[in-house]
Amino acid sequence: MATKKSDSTALFPESIEQVQRNMPDDADIEKVVSFYKVLADKTRLRILYAIKEQEMCAGDIAVLLDMTKSAVSHQLAVMRNMHQIKSRRDGKNVFYSLDDEHIVDILEEAMVHMVHAEP
Secondary structure: OOOOOOOOOOOOHHHHHHHHHHOOOHHHHHHHHHHHHHHOOHHHHHHHHHHHHOOEEHHHHHHHHOOOHHHHHHHHHHHHHOOOEEEEEEOOEEEEEEOOHHHHHHHHHHHHHHHOOOO
16 A cells, blocks of 8 residues: 555645646656756866866866866766766867856856845
8 A cells, every 4th residue: 555645635636636737747847856966066166167168178277277287077977977068079078068058047147146136
């Protein structure tokens, strides 16, 4: 027998039904959670803001952020796997940039929401 999680009775079941029809499924919710978990890291966020300004190689990002190239490369791989950044090879060099304009929008909206909001 399944256990009931809620101890409440719906006052407006039609509202619940409407919301349920439009709710993303658990798999899609998990994808969004994973996406934001990657963003919820100071180092990765700093990297995203850097390559938002211009395409950069891992070594230059490491110098900019005073990190090892290995540490930067690890973070770049995590972000590439989440489709937040993309890479482009030019000879021996690999350059990184944001995957698309949606990432720029997310970064800018977060900054406006958190930094420029009323205290």
